[in-house]
Amino acid sequence: MSYKLPMGPYHPGLEEPYKLEMICEGETISDAKLHIGFNFRGIEHLAETRNYVQLIALMERVCGICSFIHTLTLSQALEKLTGLEPPPRALYIRVIMAELERLHSHVLWAGIAAKLMGFKTMFMACFAYREQVMDILQAISGNRVNYSMNRIGGVNRDITDPAAILEMVKQLESAIARELVPVFTSSSTARSRCAGVGILTREKAVSCGVVGPTARASGVAQDLRRAAPYAAYAEMDFEVPVQPDGDVRARLLVRALELLESCRILRQALDKLPAGDFNCGEPKLVFMTGTAISRVEAPRGEVLYSVSWKQNSRNPSRVHVRTPTYANMPAVRWMVQGARVADAPLIQASVDPCYSCTDR
Amino acid sequence: MKAIDPLIERLEVGDVAADMSGVKWFAAGDLDPRQLAQSLRQQGARFVTITAYELPGAEGFCLEYLWDLNGQLLGFSCRVANKTVPSIFDISEAADWIEREIHEEFAIEFTGRKYEPLLLREGDTLGVNLREVPK
Numbered sequence: 001m002s003y004k005l006p007m008g009p010y011h012p013g014l015e016e017p018y019k020l021e022m023i024c025e026g027e028t029i030s031d032a033k034l035h036i037g038f039n040f041r042g043i044e045h046l047a048e049t050r051n052y053v054q055l056i057a058l059m060e061r062v063c064g065i066c067s068f069i070h071t072l073t074l075s076q077a078l079e080k081l082t083g084l085e086p087p088p089r090a091l092y093i094r095v096i097m098a099e100l101e102r103l104h105s106h107v108l109w110a111g112i113a114a115k116l117m118g119f120k121t122m123f124m125a126c127f128a129y130r131e132q133v134m135d136i137l138q139a140i141s142g143n144r145v146n147y148s149m150n151r152i153g154g155v156n157r158d159i160t161d162p163a164a165i166l167e168m169v170k171q172l173e174s175a176i177a178r179e180l181v182p183v184f185t186s187s188s189t190a191r192s193r194c195a196g197v198g199i200l201t202r203e204k205a206v207s208c209g210v211v212g213p214t215a216r217a218s219g220v221a222q223d224l225r226r227a228a229p230y231a232a233y234a235e236m237d238f239e240v241p242v243q244p245d246g247d248v249r250a251r252l253l254v255r256a257l258e259l260l261e262s263c264r265i266l267r268q269a270l271d272k273l274p275a276g277d278f279n280c281g282e283p284k285l286v287f288m289t290g291t292a293i294s295r296v297e298a299p300r301g302e303v304l305y306s307v308s309w310k311q312n313s314r315n316p317s318r319v320h321v322r323t324p325t326y327a328n329m330p331a332v333r334w335m336v337q338g339a340r341v342a343d344a345p346l347i348q349a350s351v352d353p354c355y356s357c358t359d360r
Numbered sequence: 361m362k363a364i365d366p367l368i369e370r371l372e373v374g375d376v377a378a379d380m381s382g383v384k385w386f387a388a389g390d391l392d393p394r395q396l397a398q399s400l401r402q403q404g405a406r407f408v409t410i411t412a413y414e415l416p417g418a419e420g421f422c423l424e425y426l427w428d429l430n431g432q433l434l435g436f437s438c439r440v441a442n443k444t445v446p447s448i449f450d451i452s453e454a455a456d457w458i459e460r461e462i463h464e465e466f467a468i469e470f471t472g473r474k475y476e477p478l479l480l481r482e483g484d485t486l487g488v489n490l491r492e493v494p495k
Contacts, residue, residue: 037479045465045489080380209407209454222406227431228382293381293426293433304426306411322409322458330457359479 002030007344009038015112016355018329020348022336029336029344034329039359047319052078052152052285055316059305060146062321063357065108068101069298070305070321071150076230077307078152080292082285088274090154091232095269096165097140097149098231098296099262103172104133105299106255106262109352110184113252116346117193122183129172129180136168154279159270166270173263184256194249198335198347201246208331211324212301213258214351216242217250224297235272236265248350255352287311291318300324300352323357364429367403371396383426383433393425396436397448397455405429407454412462414490421468440468447473465489 008019019035043062050058059074060067072094079086086094111126134144140159141147149155159165184190200210205218215222223240225233241257243250291308301324308318328351335347364384368376375387386396397407408426415422421440425448426433438445447470448455459470460478467487480488 033476035477037477037481040479042488045491045493049493077381206404206406207453209452222428222431224431228433290380291424293379293383293435295433302408304409306409306424306426308413318411318413320409320411326457327454330453 001025005341009035015349016353018353018355018358020332020336020344022341022344024341027340027342029339029341032333032336032344034332036329036355036358039355041360043360044319044321048315048317050316051314052287052316055319056150056152057148059319059321060148062360063323063354064145065105065354066101066298066300066303066357067146068097068149069296069303072098072231073294073296073303073305074307074319075150075152076294076296077292077305078287080294081287081290081307081309082152083288084153084280084283084285086154086280087277088232089158089276090278092269092273093140093155093159093278094150094231095233095236096159096266096273097137097147097155099265099269100133100137100140102262102299103259103266104130104137105352106259107133107176107180109255109299109349110180110252110259112349113248113346114183116349117190119183119189119193122180125179129176132168132172132175136165136172139165139168151279152285153281153283154277156279158278159273162270162273166267169263169266169270173260173267176259176263181256181260184252190252191249193346194252194350195245195247197248197343198339198350199246200331200335202244204331204334205246208327208334210301210328210331212298212328213251213254214301214328214331216240217254218246219244224295224302228295230294230296232269233265236268238265248346251350287313298324300354300357301328321360323354323360325351325354325358329353329358364432364434367399367405367429367434370399370403379435381433383435385435385437392446393423393436393438393448394446394451396425397451400427400429400434401452403429405434407448407452408433410455410458410462412466412468412489414466421466423462423468443467444469444471446471449473 005022009017017038021033022029023031062070107130111123114122202219221242238261287309289311304322306320405427411424413422423438425436
């Protein structure tokens with residue numbers, strides 16, 4: 001006999017508010033439905049009432065973890081509408097901030113995944129590493145969550161001592177490579193808890209249009225930093241980790257390997273940070289009529305902003321945001337089919353869902 | 361041969377223009393979103409999103425479909441007559457949530473599919489983005 005098992009919208013197995021309504025046969029999930037929108041804020045519509053200064057501050061608050069990525073994507077779109085080109089130093093600083101944000105996001109996720117695996121020591125270790133990343137972000141921007149770094153035509157703050165930041169990154173990289181990555185790539189606990197669980201096949205990943213590490217863990221080798229480079233990514237040498245298995249372990253491996261690639265990009269960007277201005281100063285901004293579209297590879301995958309403006313208008317006429325969790329989360333339905341009820345929290349967490357982004 | 365060339369041939373569209381963002385916009389003519397979706401899926405393109413716009417005056421709405429083909433964004437614009445447009449959900453399941461969202465935000469009907477509440481709750485009034493927001 002089948003029965004319905006609701007999980008959420010507020011549940012200790014979930015990190016954020018959404019509802020997974022599972023249909024189960026005994027201990028096995030036969031199907032599931034997702035319900036979102038519990039914190040819907042109508043930010044897109046609100047954005048139409050904000051000028052460009054307020055707009056950047058508003059969109060920074062779409063997500064608490066990838067706040068930099070949101071303003072980066074928005075600023076890139078606004079730069080297309082104003083014709084402003086950020087100087088090379090600003091593009092490098094954007095890469096540095098984006099990769100630090102990826103580190104912070106992936107380490108946070110690794111901690112949550114470790115907790116759901118029953119590996120609570122690792123959860124504590126991950127949050128200690130996360131503090132180190134937050135310290136670097138704070139050293140650069142003065143802030144720990146909303147960094148206020150991006151502006152139209154560059155960044156608000158310079159990296160005045162790249163050598164000191166490089167030293168902090170090297171120490172962090174060494175600790176991550178020595179202690180964190182091996183636990184997720186080779187420990188028997190991680191393997192036994194994650195291998196073969198929550199499989200998303202390549203075909204289903206393509207059909208659902210999933211993005212980021214969720215797609216790359218199902219063998220879909222797409223990464224906008226490589227496929228459609230922005231900021232200074234075209235000048236960086238890095239690998240895009242791809243795993244074919246599509247299970248929770250593959251998603252774990254992709255993110256663990258991405259931690260090392262992010263450190264590699266950070267070292268290059270800090271080493272080669274060009275001299276010069278870090279923004280375009282205070283020019284009079286003239287917005288042209290039209291729609292600009294910008295995409296960035298956030299920690300969870302592709303973020304897209306579509307911004308429409310009419311010349312001489314104070315506010316945008318339309319702002320549309322497509323976040324990665326919005327693309328990834330519907331695939332959870334297919335991941336949990338055939339899984340055990342006890343694995344549902346870990347499977348949904350393996351997507352690294354962000355409901356702040358989804359309910360924007 | 362570029363990846364989008366077979367697509368241009370299949371859709372029989374001559375005019376493909378890149379905008380300021382590098383998006384290649386297809387002048388789709390009489391093709392409907394379902395035909396486009398079928399051709400793009402066969403070509404291996406990934407559905408990205410749909411952006412809905414309210415047009416000035418009584419002109420109605422416009423939908424912009426965005427697809428990704430090997431890192432290249434492809435765009436198709438479609439006017440919405442009588443607030444209805446055929447759904448592409450059965451062709452590309454990735455379009456499910458965004459169609460439901462546009463239905464709730466702009467009260468546009470995607471025909472040929474069922475709805476369940478996405479961002480709104482059962483019984484809430486449709487057309488969230490059509491409300492006046494005090495400036």
